[in-house]
Amino acid sequence: MKLAVLMSDYRNGIDMIDRLSADSLGIVFVGNGVYHAATKEGGKASSLLDKKANFYALTEDFETRGITSAGLDSRVKAVTYGDLVDVIFNDYEKVIWL
Amino acid sequence: MATTKLAFIVRSLPYKTEASRLALTHAIASQTVEIYLKDGDLVEASVSYVGDGVLNCMKGQQGMKHYGITTIEGHAKNSLLLDMRVLICKEDLDKFGLTEDNILMDAEDIGGETKANIVAYSEIQKEMETASHILVC
Numbered sequence: 435m436k437l438a439v440l441m442s443d444y445r446n447g448i449d450m451i452d453r454l455s456a457d458s459l460g461i462v463f464v465g466n467g468v469y470h471a472a473t474k475e476g477g478k479a480s481s482l483l484d485k486k487a488n489f490y491a492l493t494e495d496f497e498t499r500g501i502t503s504a505g506l507d508s509r510v511k512a513v514t515y516g517d518l519v520d521v522i523f524n525d526y527e528k529v530i531w532l
Numbered sequence: 533m534a535t536t537k538l539a540f541i542v543r544s545l546p547y548k549t550e551a552s553r554l555a556l557t558h559a560i561a562s563q564t565v566e567i568y569l570k571d572g573d574l575v576e577a578s579v580s581y582v583g584d585g586v587l588n589c590m591k592g593q594q595g596m597k598h599y600g601i602t603t604i605e606g607h608a609k610n611s612l613l614l615d616m617r618v619l620i621c622k623e624d625l626d627k628f629g630l631t632e633d634n635i636l637m638d639a640e641d642i643g644g645e646t647k648a649n650i651v652a653y654s655e656i657q658k659e660m661e662t663a664s665h666i667l668v669c
Contacts, residue, residue, distance in 0.1 A: 466548045494598040500590030
């Protein structure tokens with residue numbers, strides 16, 4: 435299956451994503467999930483970014499938190515709400531929210 | 533004459549829940565309760581940011597632009613404008629690779645004179661020990 439995961443939390447849900455299996459996986463960082471896309475704890479990027487997946491971060495949510503697109507990890511693509519609708523409808527069959 | 537010290541300890545990330553915003557608004561509002569107190573009695577609030585809570589202090593928050601909501605940064609500025617004691621945990625800033633350049637340290641642009649203090653966690657521990665009430669948000 436082609437699965438998009440909207441990741442809305444920074445501390446919870448990683449265990450769930452680790453167990454998910456999909457032919458095509460998209461991880462969309464929204465809400466406080468955007469910290470996965472930009473913060474480096476102890477100098478290390480989020481372990482989620484090591485997964486085989488396409489990564490997106492919602493511009494409205496990371497800018498709300500004082501993060502700029504320049505601060506995103508190079509593996510993560512910034513998307514607006516409009517872009518995100520296209521990503522979900524065009525590239526994925528199923529969507530889950532964590 | 534007595535001073536009641538309130539130590540608000542912000543440990544939550546901003547926006548997803550109201551916890552950190554409520555800490556700030558309650559700390560700020562605590563300055564208005566003196567009308568209900570006896571003459572000479574005071575309430576003194578401080579706000580300390582620890583753990584993930586230090587991410588509330590990021591500069592350049594754009595909540596108003598995207599969602600029409602006041603930013604945590606704006607509330608934090610107001611707390612400095614009121615000369616509130618603001619402590620930010622150095623160890624946790626270091627953990628996230630943040631420095632004074634990335635975080636809100638003053639409210640000079642709105643006339644504030646008080647600055648935030650980046651301190652070791654031990655200072656925040658002392659703040660809690662000297663407080664009458666500790667409120668972890």
